[in-house]
Amino acid sequence: DGGITQSPKYLFRKEGQNVTLSCEQNLNHDAMYWYRQDPGQGLRLIYYSQIVNDFQKGDIAEGYSVSREKKESFPLTVTSAQKNPTAFYLCASTFRSRLNEQFFGPGTRLTVL
Amino acid sequence: GENVEQHPSTLSVQEGDSAVIKCTYSDSASNYFPWYKQELGKGPQLIIDIRSNVGEKKDQRIAVTLNKTAKHFSLHITETQPEDSAVYFCAAESGTASKLTFGTGTRLQVTL
Numbered sequence: 001d002g003g004i005t006q007s008p009k010y011l012f013r014k015e016g017q018n019v020t021l022s023c024e025q026n027l028n029h030d031a032m033y034w035y036r037q038d039p040g041q042g043l044r045l046i047y048y049s050q051i052v053n054d055f056q057k058g059d060i061a062e063g064y065s066v067s068r069e070k071k072e073s074f075p076l077t078v079t080s081a082q083k084n085p086t087a088f089y090l091c092a093s094t095f096r097s098r099l100n101e102q103f104f105g106p107g108t109r110l111t112v113l
Numbered sequence: 114g115e116n117v118e119q120h121p122s123t124l125s126v127q128e129g130d131s132a133v134i135k136c137t138y139s140d141s142a143s144n145y146f147p148w149y150k151q152e153l154g155k156g157p158q159l160i161i162d163i164r165s166n167v168g169e170k171k172d173q174r175i176a177v178t179l180n181k182t183a184k185h186f187s188l189h190i191t192e193t194q195p196e197d198s199a200v201y202f203c204a205a206e207s208g209t210a211s212k213l214t215f216g217t218g219t220r221l222q223v224t225l
Contacts, residue, residue, distance in 0.1 A: 004156075031211055040122070042202060042215040043157070058212075059114075090156055094211055101147065102213060104156035 003027065004105035006091050011110045013078075013085070021076045021108045023091035029103070030096035032074035036060060037088040037107075046089075049074055050096055078110060086112045115140040115207035119216025126193050127224055134219045136203035137185040145206035146186045147213070148177060150199045157202060161188070193223045 004025045013019045023032065031050045035043040045058030049068040063082025068074055074093075078085045088109050092102040116139040126132050138146075144165040149157035163170045163177045163186065170177050174193075179186040190197055200220050204213040 006156075033212075035215075040217060042119075042217040043213075044215075045212060048212065092156075096211070100211060101159050101162065102211070104149075104158070106156045107154075109154075 004091060004093055004103055006089075006105040006108050008108060009106065011108055013110065013112050015112055016080045018077055018079050019110065021078070021089055021091075021110070023074045023076065023105060024072055025091075025093045025103075025105075026072060027093060027103065028071075029093035030071070031094050032068070033092040033094075033102065034058075034064070034066065034074070034076045035090045035092065037090055043090060046076065085110055115143060115205055115212075115214040117203060117205050117214050117216045119203050119219060121219060122217065123220045123222070125222045125224060128193060128195060130193055132188075132190045132193055132197070132221055132223075134188045134201055134203070134221075135185060136187070136205075136216050137183075138205040138214075139184065140205065140207045141181075141184065143205040143207050146177070146179060147204050147206075148188050149202045149204065151202065151218075152199050160201075190221075193221075195223050195225065197221060198223045 007022045033048040034046040047066040049055035065077045090107045091105040094100045094102045119136045147162035150160045151157040174191045176189040200218045203216040
């Protein structure tokens with residue numbers, strides 16, 4: 001099966017803890033993205049990566065970090081510096097050339113207790 | 114940067130009626146405008162997209178229109194069915210990194 005997988009589906013974290021969300025794709029896509037979704041605010045871009053070992057900040061990168069050591073993987077770490085981390089996190093990928101469909105994973109719902 | 118506004122935020126229609134969702138964008142350099150459907154607890158799925166070199170695109174009951182001069186684009190769903198009930202997002206691609214800026218979403222409810 002080709003696609004994007006995110007794990008876990010639900011994640012609970014205590015305040016002050018870092019947590020890493022997984023995103024894997026087997027579509028041979030070059031570019032990968034992380035979005036945050038809050039009610040009534042649509043999807044907002046956190047980080048994106050167009051090639052391995054390179055990534056750029058999106059609109060709301062503060063309190064988050066990423067790595068892109070492999071083409072297939074783009075993990076997102078939510079650090080304790082993120083003031084309001086409870087949200088639905090979505091990973092997406094696409095081919096590097098423009099005007100291509102972004103495929104989304106099923107998402108991870110993070111709740112900070 | 115790009116700013117995308119979407120209206121309405123909620124829309125209720127009777128089964129069989131049409132639904133129209135409208136979006137405006139700010140960056141005149143944007144060239145790609147996808148529409149996504151998101152069901153509860155799932156990731157968004159592309160339902161239709163349009164590129165700036167065309168004014169309209171249809172796929173069965175779904176159509177999208179684009180007015181580049183006015184910088185707005187719309188989603189039209191005809192003969193709505195209960196399974197069309199979901200949240201719909203418009204987006205516009207800006208810059209050189211396939212970055213999408215999303216609207217705030219429209220919750221469509223199709224009633225029997």
